[in-house]
Amino acid sequence: MDSLTTSLVRSSFKSVGASPGGENAFARAFYAVLFASNPEIRQHFPAAMDDQRDRLMHAIGYVIDQLDTPGEVLPLLAQLGRDHRKYGVTDDHYNAVADALITALANLTGTELWTDETERAWRDAIALIVATMTDAANAEQGPPTWVGTVINHHRVLDDLAIVRLQLDQTMPYVPGQYVSVQVPTRPRMWRYLSFATPPRPDRIVEFHVRRVSGGWVSPAITTDTRIGDTWLIGSPLGGLGVSRRPGRRRLMIAEGTGIAPLRAQLLDMPRLDDTPRTHVFVGGTYPCDLYDLDILWGLSRTCPWLTVVPVIENSDNPWWVSGNTQNPAGMHDLLTGQLGRVVATYGDWTDHDIQVVGSPSMVRATKYQLMAAGVDSADICHDPLY
Known part of the structure; x- marks a missing residue:
């Protein structure tokens, strides 16, 4: 044009x-x-x-x-x-x-x-x-939609659920991509969710869903989803994980449930011939927001190429949170501060392939802070419609 x-x-x-x-x-x-x-x-x-x-x-x-x-x-x-x-x-x-x-x-x-x-x-x-x-x-030769049957629904927090579904057909997606979903209680309301796991032979997929205050679909998913419910799922979207330059180290930055598409890639990376040195920063407002640390820590213990750094803005959980939300023993200490600022000052991230996933304001702030620290904007990847 x-x-x-x-x-x-x-x-x-x-x-x-x-x-x-x-x-x-x-x-x-x-x-x-x-x-x-x-x-x-x-x-x-x-x-x-x-x-x-x-x-x-x-x-x-x-x-x-x-x-x-x-x-x-x-x-x-x-x-x-x-x-x-x-x-x-x-x-x-x-x-x-x-x-x-x-x-x-x-x-x-x-x-x-x-x-x-x-x-x-x-x-x-x-x-x-x-x-x-x-x-x-x-x-396109594939179906216009897939049907996923809910096989597990786990309320990790009051406002956050992990949902597993089994697809009726194999879906050829790349770890890091996302899809539109429609749940039975909200017809014609499609919402975007990222895969938290890479493709599996048993066609089981996993999504992490946080309730949005005033939202139409996320409250229905976190609160009302039942085993046996069937979801409609659209074609894969997004560019995270679709391409990577050989020999480049990786920096991954996630806020809240933004860890899902990064986690899918991390679980898939051990099969690569040239697994790159990777730093993952996972952030939240409170310690309870780092709900997936056990999985990430377990992966880092068996993968010497992976370093996981947890970041929080407030050192104490809100009063309504119960249960143990401490760091797994032996893991990197919790860092306190605004996620983008902590990452930008942690080290030199030039010559890295960088992915940022979170709210639009978090993505913008993190991108700006990395660029101010000398990172080329072309090295920073985030999904425009995520």
Whole structure:
């Protein structure tokens, strides 16, 4: 895509964000146009659209930011195309979405900025996105969804559960990737969860789920999941663990349940011919948030290439937490402080492949602190939609 097209798309989208109501107004306008013109599409979306609108704007914003780096954005679009098969999406649906986007953008941008040239730029960009997604979807031979049956549900903390499921078919995913899931008590509400284990011959997968206050799906998973429940699971997404440069050491940084995709890779790494020297920093607000330390410590005891460093912001657990949450005997001492700052000052992380997983604010802060310490931003990897 040429630089003029990219510039026109970015400038017009930026003007939408600066208009009254900003990106939220655009998302509302887009879905209003889409559902008014194609009422049959509404059935594919949840009744509550707030999260859906947020994900739409997040995805569009990321794609626009990466238009001039096709090596970054095209693989993601291909993954999304394969994942969207779960909705039963057709070419007509893609065309309807494209028309609704153009209409919403034209209405909010205004006549001064929305010129014929701007519309052509957007149509070219959308055509590239649609072609990439549909080509990947049409080429995919696997099922549009997998069915996972819950075989174990363990409440590690009041607000955190580890769930194991057995898939009905083998899923070819890479450790570090994530999937969209739909649970029976929340139809049409898809949520993203990372695999905490690598692929297994018995097709058992594991997810770590923390309850989000005010959320629709995570409370249902942590509290209401029962053995025998069946989940629908979409195609694998994400770039963590997909590629690694030979000979490079690794730094992995996780906050809370962000340890899941890193743990999946760690469990898979012993089979590699050139297992790299790896430091893992796992952080939380309280000691109880480091719920997976026993597994990580056990792995580090048998893998001389692995060092695990626990980090907490507060040395004491909140009063409502009961039980033993002390470090396993012999493990690295608990470090206290803000995770990104602790990691950045711990050592020299240049010439490392670095993965960061956690909340958006944690990822941004950690990335900034590593870059301030001399790390090249190209060496820092995190999933844009995680």
